[in-house]
Amino acid sequence: MLLNLILPNSTFPPFPNNSPHLSHPWLPLQKQRPMTLGISCISTRFRRKPGTRKTENSEAHELVRVLVRSFSDKEPLLKSLNKYVRIVRTEHCFLLFEELGKTDKWLQCLEVFRWMQKQRWYVADNGVYSKLISVMGKKGQTRMAMWLFSEMRNSGCRPDTSVYNALISAHLNCKDKGKALEKALVYFNKMKGIERCQPNIVTYNILLRAFAQARNVEKVNALFKDLDESIASPDIYTYNGVMDAYGKNGMIREMESVLSRMKSNQCKPDTITFNLLIDSYGKKQQFDKMEQVFKSLLRSRDKPTLPTFNSMIINYGKARLKEQAESVFKKMIDMKYSPSFITYESLIMMYGYCDSVSRAREIFDGVAESGQEIKVSTLNVMLDAYCRNSLPMEADKLFLSANRIGIHPNVSTYKLLYKAYTKANMKELLDKLLKSMDKDGIVPNKRFFLEALGAFLSSTGSPESGSASTGLSRRQDEVPTS
Secondary structure (H helix, E strand, O other): OHHHHHOOOOOOOOOOOOOOOOOOOOOOOOOOHHHHOHHHOOOOHHHHOOOOOHHHHHHHHHHHHHHHHHOOOOOOHHHHHHHOOOOOOHHHHHHHHHHHHOOOOHHHHHHHHHHHHOOOOOOOOHHHHHHHHHHHHHOOOHHHHHHHHHHHHHOOOOOOHHHHHHHHHHHHOOOOHHHHHHHHHHHHHHHHOOHHHOOOHHHHHHHHHHHHHOOOHHHHHHHHHHHHHOOOOOOHHHHHHHHHHHHHOOOHHHHHHHHHHHHHOOOOOOHHHHHHHHHHHHHOOOHHHHHHHHHHHHHOOOOOOHHHHHHHHHHHHHOOOHHHHHHHHHHHHHOOOOOOHHHHHHHHHHHHHOOOHHHHHHHHHHHHOOOOOOOHHHHHHHHHHHHHOOOHHHHHHHHHOOHHHOOOOOHHHHHHHHHHHHHOOOHHHHHHHHHHHHHOOOOOOHHHHHHHHHHHHHHOOOOOHHHHHOHHHHHOOOOOOO
């Protein structure tokens, strides 16, 4: 029924029972391992053992899952480790670092590390230190990463390329990007002077992407030249990473220059390449080029992914090209793709931009009635559609009904509503909103008001700024946002 509102004479596909959280077209987790997670592909003792059986790996993962599930306030981490002390070894601790690193439990990684050091089987290993430095860097704990680097050297380990790659990445996660890039170059030049630490393609990929994101074209060109003179060779991740960074910054000419370099080096594009080009052209509303790339993708050995269609739907929507966006969705259904919740969010956003709030609400209600757990990001996109169309009262009604349909608003929810109610000069709604924040335990600090009011001020000059306040910006690996 819902699809009939979008595409007449069609059957609406059911909301998938196990909707896969597909990765962002440019940064899928598995595809990007050699680039962003290459620092974790390090030589630990257990990985150097030849002939490791799949059964042994599965048993190790199962033990780690048991350990992670057993962690609680009643049973601290060390107690759980001591319970399995006879079988826990380096490989299990390494997997624990990975699991704990996915959350904010970086302190527990250090607990595991200290516990390891007390075991009779422990031998200091570069791989363990590289993984820990990587985890600390991703959590913004640069000082802790530096301490681990010193601790590694004090333990008798000699740094290698993977350790320096981890250290460079840790610094690049700092808020002060200028100093971070300077520090990264210091380590990069130091690596060149140490035979066992020569920069590899992972090193260049990390730096090239960082400088491309900083829009430092001169440094990117210098690094490409340096790469040509080194023993390392650029790979698909090199080109995709730099093109993605340029594309996100709207630097189309620079992106196309890297694409030409990629083709001249006989490096064939993959799905990630096609998707990042489609999204970059779409965001700049260069739809002829976007459609040309899409046709090339259809003719290639690669196939479109859900993020391909999601990106096109959103970018057509932002240009208020509703018919083209609906045509993309129809094409997706005709090709037997099952929409994910992100696809539905893309449609809601598109209709919000195209002044079709009633259709956006039909899709939202369809998702809510599907029996699946509805995500707060979906709520935020629908609220943003109301606010974008100057319907603050409707947004307030939906917000008040959120808990009833099993959605718990987050900080992004409050920010976009605060911006909308301020813009509409709805003092009564603002007072209600602040009371709701107090009830939910959300303290509106200085940063909250600066971001909310900043979004409000920017929205007066940019019709696209509103989407930055939706929950979609929290999952940039899945949904292209402005």
